[in-house]
Amino acid sequence: MKEIEAFLKENKPLVKDDPTFLQETRRRMDQVDGIKAEVDHQRSYGRIALIVALAIGLAAGVLITALAYLYPVDVQSVRHGLWESVRVFAQTWRQYLLLPIAAIAIGLGVALSWKTVRQ
Amino acid sequence: MNQERFISLVRAEQEPLRRFLLALCNGDGARADDIAQDALVRAYVASGSFLGLSKFSTWLFRIAYNCYIDQCRKARPEQVPVEEAQSLVSGDTSDRAFRYQQLYQALEKLPEKEKAAIALFYFEDRSIKEISAILGMPQGTVKYQLSMGRQHLKQHIQL
Numbered sequence: 001m002k003e004i005e006a007f008l009k010e011n012k013p014l015v016k017d018d019p020t021f022l023q024e025t026r027r028r029m030d031q032v033d034g035i036k037a038e039v040d041h042q043r044s045y046g047r048i049a050l051i052v053a054l055a056i057g058l059a060a061g062v063l064i065t066a067l068a069y070l071y072p073v074d075v076q077s078v079r080h081g082l083w084e085s086v087r088v089f090a091q092t093w094r095q096y097l098l099l100p101i102a103a104i105a106i107g108l109g110v111a112l113s114w115k116t117v118r119q
Numbered sequence: 120m121n122q123e124r125f126i127s128l129v130r131a132e133q134e135p136l137r138r139f140l141l142a143l144c145n146g147d148g149a150r151a152d153d154i155a156q157d158a159l160v161r162a163y164v165a166s167g168s169f170l171g172l173s174k175f176s177t178w179l180f181r182i183a184y185n186c187y188i189d190q191c192r193k194a195r196p197e198q199v200p201v202e203e204a205q206s207l208v209s210g211d212t213s214d215r216a217f218r219y220q221q222l223y224q225a226l227e228k229l230p231e232k233e234k235a236a237i238a239l240f241y242f243e244d245r246s247i248k249e250i251s252a253i254l255g256m257p258q259g260t261v262k263y264q265l266s267m268g269r270q271h272l273k274q275h276i277q278l
Contacts (some may be wrong), residue, residue, distance in 0.1 A: 003278045004269050011218050015137045016148060021155075022126065022133065028160045055141050092229035 129159060129275065132176050135180040135243050136183055142238035143187050143231070146223035154190055157181035173252055180243075182254045184235060227274035233268035236261055 002074065136158070140151035162169075162182045170180055226234055235254055239245040251258045 001273070004273050004276065005241065007218075007222075007276060007278060008237065008272075011215075011222050012242045013138050013141045013146065013219070013222070015134055015141055018152070021137070021152060022130065024156060025129065025133075025159050026122070026126060028156060029125070029163050031165055032160060033122065090215055 120163075120169065122163075125163055125166055129162075129179075129230060132179055133202065135176070138238070139180060139238050139243055140183060140187060142242055143184075145227040148238075152241060154186050155183065157190075158186040161186060165274060174249075177249055180187070181255070189232070190232055191238055200202050221276055225272050229268055229271050232270065233264045236264040237268040237272070240265055244263050 136150060137155050140154050140158075144151040153247070158179070158230060162179055165182070170173070176262055190260070226237075229237065232254065239250045239253060240247075245253070247258050247261050250261045254261065256264075
């Protein structure tokens with residue numbers, strides 16, 4: 001075993017002296033630094049965009065609240081819009097609305113079965 | 120850690136690191152240097168997390184070993200014939216070249232952990248404690264790997 005140990009200690013692998021090794025390392029590190037700088041830039045840009053969006057949202061909220069207080073809207077006047085009219089109509093005539101729907105369904109059923117029989 | 124500080128630390132460690140990887144790559148200098156570059160970039164990216172709890176070289180060697188293991192897992196590399204590998208070491212006498220050829224051929228047959236333990240202990244003169252930190256295994260296991268490695272080498276090296 002002593003011979004093996006002596007052999008290993010005497011025959012350490014020799015590395016070629018390569019002056020470009022550290023240059024290449026430095027080049028790769030520069031690339032890493034470039035990526036780091038870009039990521040930092042994007043992060044700070046995102047942070048600024050977030051702060052601006054928050055500020056605009058806050059200002060818009062304050063403005064709308066102030067307008068709502070300064071110019072109150074008569075709720076009753078806007079309540080009877082188009083959708084409200086449709087809703088009221090449907091509620092009033094619902095028993096008669098079901099009749100045409102049922103008629104259409106039966107008609108379609110008959111028409112389709114007639115077509116199937118003829119084929 | 121800035122680039123200049125990192126480079127100054129690496130300057131002292133680059134030769135042992137490349138030699139360690141050269142042994143792991145069975146004398147394939149190009150592959151060893153490629154892994155060394157990868158390891159240095161990884162170390163540079165993670166240099167903020169180096170707390171100084173271990174020696175810089177131990178930390179660097181651990182990263183390099185992990186890079187080597189990652190590369191081995193990704194794809195089985197093309198094996199450089201040992202006859203070619205020994206020619207990477209220039210200026211050797213034929214006797215010395217023959218010994219290197221024998222060494223790399225024998226190292227090629229060792230399992231990765233045994234090879235790493237042998238390379239660190241005999242080529243880099245690292246202590247068992249340091250090897251244990253680099254390879255991430257208990258000191259008893261390092262001693263076992265060394266013992267097995269020696270036995271395996273004895274079968275493949277003719278003295």
